[in-house]
Amino acid sequence: MNAPDPFRGISIFLEVIEAGSFTVAAERLDMSKSGVAKSISRLETTLGTRLFHRTTRSLTLTDEGTRFSEGCRRSLKELKQAQTQLLAQQQELSGRLRVTLPMVLGKKWVLPALLEIAQRHPALELDINLTDRLVDLVEEGVDLAIRIGPLHDSATLIAKPLGVQRAVLCATPEYLERHGQPQTLDELHSHACITFGSGGQSRSWHFLDEGGHSHSLAIRGRIGLNDSGAILVATLAGFGIALIADWLVNEHLKAGRLAVVLPDVRTVGFPIHAVWQRNQLLSPKVRHVVDLLAERFVPEQPWEVKSA
Known part of the structure; x- marks a missing residue:
């Protein structure tokens, strides 16, 4: 006979703590109230202890429930960190990334960030076009563009705001x-x-x-x-x-x-955006570049002069 799984029902248990009641937890989890209650009862049976004090008006953790919840949160945090590390290893950036940048802004502020990414990911090949011409991403096979000003072809693009040029x-x-x-x-x-x-x-x-x-x-x-x-x-x-x-x-x-x-x-201020094709699945390469630029440019542009 298989041993009971001690992790079964933990997510429901933590949701009940967060919600403060079986009813609210059931609504958040899209479950019935009785389903939530049965899951908690099974978990208590598996652990051999009561996790909650239940009355008609309140729901509070027992001492054992408090200790168990603290252990669950620590374990979940470690699991998330392990998952993040594993995904980072799996998403080693490789292959060609075609990027178009406005001439001066691109050379001064965006190119250093792209070169930093290339240094971290030796398998990544960058094809960077510095031009102030409005490039058609679909027609020219461009993965990512940085644009200054209104997006006149926004119906075909997804855009991430990076700030405002004044x-x-x-x-x-x-x-x-x-x-x-x-x-x-x-x-x-x-x-x-x-x-x-x-x-x-x-x-x-x-x-x-x-x-x-x-x-x-x-x-x-x-x-x-x-x-x-x-x-x-x-x-x-x-x-x-x-x-x-x-x-x-x-x-x-x-x-x-x-x-x-x-x-x-x-x-007059002009918005700065990172843009890519709407009908194109966002690849790890593009996502990584967009996320890094968002960190660099938002909420404060790196060129802003700080007052003394």
Whole structure:
């Protein structure tokens, strides 16, 4: 004859403790109240001791029940740790992972995280495309993309928020000392500005009014560049005022190489997402990368300047 299984009914036993009654535990477990009661009775019979004091109004643990519950929780914790370790071993990342990243944000903030993963998982092959072009994940066979801005093709994608990119008006202290600090947005038209664009076409700068509504300001730039990193270089060289992403300039603001222009002016924020195909099963490779990026970027972006 087989010996009774001492672990039978433990999950129901712990649920009854958590719920405080057979009735509530039965609802949570989608069982009948009598089924829960029978399971507890069988467990008590197997253990040879009463686990609960039962009255019509209350349900409390006996001393033996308290000691047994503490042992059960310790054992379950150890089982979960063993399961986690086993799954980690089974999910050694391998094979090719195709990722597309925005050029400057990707190189400065995302690529280091991907290289860290590659170092931990020698069997993982990374195929990384740095581009500001909107890549069609299905058409080009991309596993994961990092995107800045609204997701216009969100119906075909699953997205994980990674934060918000905000822009900062800034210039070198030397430029502002020579040309003065503008006091209003309109005064920007009389300053040398560095804009995003080329061929005589520049992107407008977008700001928020007091009601939180977006409005644009068309700025004619003294220098037009089609690369955010190049705009930063020109700004640091003292060629004028630029509107640059916070993740690109905050370290320079903290070091005093750049100063904020019109600090009370609010700019439009653009969401940052990790995205992958909706109809594609999330692979361990993609999940691992997404989870790591979420840890790095949320709830505080790594580029945020901490106040002293």
